[in-house]
Amino acid sequence: xxxxxxxxxxxxxxxxxxxxxxxxxxxxxxxxxxxxxxxxxxxxxxxxxxxxxxxxxxxxxxxxxxxxxxxxxxxxxxxxxxxxxxxxxxxxxxxxxxxxxxxxxxxxxxxxxxxxxxxxxxxxxxxxxxxxxxxxxxxxxxxxxxxxxxxxxxxxxxxxxxxxxxxxxxxxxxxxxxxxxxxxxxxxxxxxxxxxxxxxxxxxxxxxxxxxxxxxxxxxxxxxxxxxxxxxxxxxxxxxxxxxxxxxxxxxxxxxxxxxxxxxxxxxxxxxxxxxxxxxxxxxxxxxxxxxxxxxxxxxxxxxxxxxxxxxxxxxxxxxxxxxxxxxxxxxxxxxxxxxxxxxxxxxxxxxxxxxxxxxxxxxxxxxxxxxxxxxxxxxxxxxxx
Numbered sequence: 071x072x073x074x075x076x077x078x079x080x081x082x083x084x085x086x087x088x089x090x091x092x093x094x095x096x097x098x099x100x101x102x103x104x105x106x107x108x109x110x111x112x113x114x115x116x117x118x119x120x121x122x123x124x125x126x127x128x129x130x131x132x133x134x135x136x137x138x139x140x141x142x143x144x145x146x147x148x149x150x151x152x153x154x155x156x157x158x159x160x161x162x163x164x165x166x167x168x169x170x171x172x173x174x175x176x177x178x179x180x181x182x183x184x185x186x187x188x189x190x191x192x193x194x195x196x197x198x199x200x201x202x203x204x205x206x207x208x209x210x211x212x213x214x215x216x217x218x219x220x221x222x223x224x225x226x227x228x229x230x231x232x233x234x235x236x237x238x239x240x241x242x243x244x245x246x247x248x249x250x251x252x253x254x255x256x257x258x259x260x261x262x263x264x265x266x267x268x269x270x271x272x273x274x275x276x277x278x279x280x281x282x283x284x285x286x287x288x289x290x291x292x293x294x295x296x297x298x299x300x301x302x303x304x305x306x307x308x309x310x311x312x313x314x315x316x317x318x319x320x321x322x323x324x325x326x327x328x329x330x331x332x333x334x335x336x337x338x339x340x341x342x343x344x345x346x347x348x349x350x351x352x353x354x355x356x357x358x359x360x361x362x363x364x365x366x367x368x369x370x371x372x373x374x375x376x377x378x379x380x381x382x383x384x385x386x387x388x389x390x391x392x393x394x395x396x397x398x399x400x401x402x403x404x405x406x407x408x409x410x411x412x413x414x415x416x417x418x419x420x421x422x423x424x425x426x427x428x429x430x431x432x433x434x435x436x437x438x439x440x441x442x443x444x445x446x447x448x449x450x451x452x453x454x455x456x
Contacts, residue, residue, distance in 0.1 A: 072136040073111065074175060075104055076119040078167070080142055083198050085356035086374030086392045087313075087330055089409070089452050092120040092128050094141040097298050097313045098202045099209025100217060100260055100278040103141035109216055110150055111137070123451040127444045133176035140169045144194040144205075144212050152187070159184040164193060199372045200353060200364045202328050203309050207257060207294035210276040214240065214258045226252070238275070250285075257293045286319055298331075300437050308343075309368070313375075315437055327371035330393075332433055336381040343370035343387060351388040354406045361405070364388075374409070376430055393452055394426045409456050423453050 075094035084093055094104040101109070108114050118128040119138070135158065143164070145153070152162055153170045161171035161183045169189070173182045194208045195201075217240075224241040226232055227248055232239065234254030241247065244264035250271040252259055257276025261267065266284045276293040279285060283297050286304035297303050298314030305318065308325040312318070316329055320337035327341060344367065345351060351369035352361040373391040380398035391397070391407040397414030407414050410421040426449060431441045 071113070071115070071172075072132055072134060072175070073107065073113050073116050074119050074131045074136045074138045075107070075116060075141050076138055077121070078119075078140045080140070080197065081121060082357045083355070086372065086390065086409070087199055087328060089393045089456070090124075090330070090375045090448060092118045092124060094118060095128070096142075096202065097296060098196065098206055098311060099211075099296060100213035100262075100280065106213065106216070107139060107141055110145070111154070113137075123448060123455075127448065131175040131178075134174065136173060136175045138171040138173050138175075140167070142196040143169065144208060146191050146193070148191065149189055149193065152189070161186045162189055163187065164189040164195070198353075198355075198364075199328050200326075200366060200369055202311050203294070203326050204366065206296060206309065206311055207276050210258060210260070210278050210294055210296065213278070214260055217260070234275075242281075262299070280314065292325075310370075315434075315439070325370050326366070326368040327373070329371065329373045330375035330377070332376045332430065333373055334378045334433075336379050336383060338381055339379045339383040339385070341371040341385040341389065343368045345387050352405075353388050354390040361388075376426070376433070377407075392456070394421055394430070394449065396421055409452055420453075423450060426453075 077093045080093050081088050087096055095102050117131040120128055156172040158172050159182055162169050163186050171183055194205050229249045230247055231251040238254035238258045239252060241261045242263040245261045247267040249269040250267050253274045256274050259273055259275040260278045262279055262281040264282050265279045268285060268287045270288040271285045273291045274293055277291055278296040280297060280299040282299055283301045286302060289304050290306040292308035294309055295307055296311045298312050300315045301312050302317045302319045305321040306323045310324055310327045312329045313331045315331045316333040318335040322339045324341045325343035350363050351366050352363050355362045369388050371385055371389050374393040376394040377391050378396050383397055384402055386402050386405050389405050392409035395407050395411040397403055399413045399415055403414035404416055412419050412421040427446055434441050
């Protein structure tokens with residue numbers, strides 16, 4: 071059966087992270103939501119019900135019987151069983167929101183649903199960007215079991231120090247770790263295929279270092295942290311999610327943050343995650359067009375894809391950065407930095423679209439990934455619309 075991953079009502083709530091992707095393609099834990107559900111349901115026939123300008127890159131559903139699924143939650147074993155057992159015209163509802171349905175996408179309509187069943191269990195549900203880092207420990211635990219069950223970890227080299235249970239450390243094939251310390255007493259640690267932990271690193275779980283990514287010399291990593299594939303991280307980070315293909319290669323602190331793909335934080339970039347008055351942090355909401363109270367004392371940076379900071383950049387607590395922005399001016403930039411900002415401050419000129427293409431092509435080529443015409447069309451839509 072075709073899996074249809076739906077953005078439902080959540081796409082706008084996750085901006086700027088979803089300007090360039092459906093909700094299902096965000097990463098939290100070890101996997102993206104899409105990867106997680108494909109593995110749970112043992113099904114790779116995937117399509118997306120998302121914004122029209124993203125559909126050329128993320129395939130539209132075929133008009134046939136489908137499992138329609140909102141992806142941004144962690145299911146229990148009982149909920150997984152309920153989803154697998156759905157019959158045609160049946161749906162599951164959580165807190166008055168539809169999360170799964172067996173329907174035909176030919177003439178898609180919720181009127182097809184004849185029976186709705188409420189999920190009574192409490193679920194970990196991600197509804198806004200700050201939820202990604204707030205519940206990352208739960209996501210890492212979930213994915214660790216999903217990915218490592220029945221598998222054998224590579225042995226940890228004797229040059230390293232392990233504090234905690236060996237069973238809470240998993241090292242995939244080809245990964246390298248030397249002369250570092252790993253603490254699994256505070257959470258599980260997953261080291262992906264061909265990843266590298268360079269000498270002198272200190273890892274305090276829960277941590278996921280995904281495929282082909284690196285912790286640079288002497289990095290200090292506090293959980294719950296996820297570094298997506300093909301990324302490099304140095305300095306100090308705490309409770310950070312990096313979607314993938316991004317670099318924070320040098321000293322500087324980032325905490326309680328989410329960073330998209332193809333981003334680069336210049337040397338000694340620092341992002342505050344705590345206000346001087348210890349009050350709740352507010353983050354910009356693209357839906358309400360206002361700064362909203364997160365209810366969190368710790369919240370740092372939300373950064374859209376392809377954005378960059380210069381060396382020695384200082385970011386305020388609760389900063390939101392759009393897509394393809396360049397922050398390089400002296401002083402603290404504002405808490406909201408627009409898409410394609412050239413400088414980072416309000417009323418700065420915009421990064422020219424052709425130049426944005428040019429930089430993206432160079433950055434992506436370093437990872438042997440091409441910037442396609444479809445990618446350029448997404449850039450242009452964001453540039454013209456937002």
